Amino acid sequence: MTVRVAIAGAAGRMGRVLIKTLHETPGLMVTVATEMAGSNLLGCDAGELAGIGAIGTPLRANLHDLVAEFDVLIDFTTPAATQHHLALCHNAARRMVIGTTGLSPDLHQQLARAAQDIAIVAAPNMSIGVNLCFKLLDIAARVMGQESDIEIIEAHHRHKIDAPSGTALKMGDIIATALGRDLAEVAVYGRHGHTGVRDRHTIGFETIRAGDVVGEHSVWFVVDGERIEITHKASHRINFANGAARAANWIAQQKCGLFDMQDVLGLRDTSLRFGE
Ligand SMILES: NC(=O)C1=CN([C@@H]2O[C@H](COP(=O)(O)OP(=O)(O)OC[C@H]3O[C@@H](n4cnc5c(N)ncnc54)[C@H](OP(=O)(O)O)[C@@H]3O)[C@@H](O)[C@H]2O)C=CC1
Numbered sequence: 455m456t457v458r459v460a461i462a463g464a465a466g467r468m469g470r471v472l473i474k475t476l477h478e479t480p481g482l483m484v485t486v487a488t489e490m491a492g493s494n495l496l497g498c499d500a501g502e503l504a505g506i507g508a509i510g511t512p513l514r515a516n517l518h519d520l521v522a523e524f525d526v527l528i529d530f531t532t533p534a535a536t537q538h539h540l541a542l543c544h545n546a547a548r549r550m551v552i553g554t555t556g557l558s559p560d561l562h563q564q565l566a567r568a569a570q571d572i573a574i575v576a577a578p579n580m581s582i583g584v585n586l587c588f589k590l591l592d593i594a595a596r597v598m599g600q601e602s603d604i605e606i607i608e609a610h611h612r613h614k615i616d617a618p619s620g621t622a623l624k625m626g627d628i629i630a631t632a633l634g635r636d637l638a639e640v641a642v643y644g645r646h647g648h649t650g651v652r653d654r655h656t657i658g659f660e661t662i663r664a665g666d667v668v669g670e671h672s673v674w675f676v677v678d679g680e681r682i683e684i685t686h687k688a689s690h691r692i693n694f695a696n697g698a699a700r701a702a703n704w705i706a707q708q709k710c711g712l713f714d715m716q717d718v719l720g721l722r723d724t725s726l727r728f729g730e
């Protein structure tokens with residue numbers, strides 16, 4: 455069965471790579487591509503914008519009028535657009551793959567509520583490598599986290615509008631959970647001035663925004679005399695798009711529920727957890 459996919463924000467950095475990737479993925483067909491109402495790209499062929507030649511899918515606004523034309527919506531846009539799309543998909547019983555980051559706690563709750571009726575994959579990073587790193591971080595935290603100073607350093611392109619990255623926050627959450635800490639209580643976002651000595655229980659975040667960096671994350675576990683670094687470097691957005699394509703194929707088989715890439719990749723129940 456072919457899964458009909460709508461791509462929101464199809465002219466964006468991720469949108470263009472998604473169009474190309476999905477067009478080349480067996481079992482998926484891009485039937486809808488949207489942009490903001492008022493965009494001067496409306497009407498352009500999404501394939502032309504993605505550099506693969508015309509695919510017969512023009513950029514349109516008003517997803518509301520297009521729900522009959524897709525089975526799964528892939529959304530890499532902004533939190534405001536994602537919130538709007540969530541309400542539409544919930545009403546129309548359409549599945550979603552959400553990559554947008556910077557979602558508020560309230561929007562996360564809205565996702566959980568909608569997922570009682572529709573199937574949603576929401577993940578701040580769709581790359582297989584990053585999702586493997588999530589597992590490695592859980593192990594590292596359990597093995598040496600209590601004795602370590604832990605710092606999460608991330609770098610992204612100059613256009614990124616949220617900080618720290620959704621991936622960095624997820625990494626912090628995984629580590630805090632493994633250590634029995636609450637990230638909201640132990641996170642330190644950057645340092646300046648007279649900081650006092652470092653508290654072992656804190657988890658530090660450092661953010662770099664520069665040029666065209668696709669996305670880099672490095673987590674340091676530092677004890678006296680040695681340091682572990684778990685690092686992922688994305689060199690092209692294709693890795694996120696491949697993950698999103700995999701998620702679209704997977705979510706098309708689910709009835710309802712809120713999932714992430716650990717579910718899509720079958721990593722949820724792997725026995726990588728230390729000591730189990
Ligand atoms: N989960 C993951 O693996 C990844 C997540 N991301 C996240 O994805 C999001 C997008 O990133 P990126 O592609 O770099 O950003 P871009 O700004 O390049 O793309 C977002 C696109 O969405 C469009 N848009 C905004 N509102 C709407 C709307 N209501 N309907 C349709 N389109 C809309 C924007 O249009 P306009 O420019 O006119 O505002 C823009 O073209 C970010 O939150 C980022 O953090 C990014 C990479 C990987």
Ligand SMILES: O=C(O)C1=N[C@H](C(=O)O)C[C@H](O)C1
Binds near residue numbers: 614
């Ligand atoms: O905005 C981006 O580009 C990216 N955002 C995601 C995040 O916030 O974690 C994932 C990826 O690193 C690229």
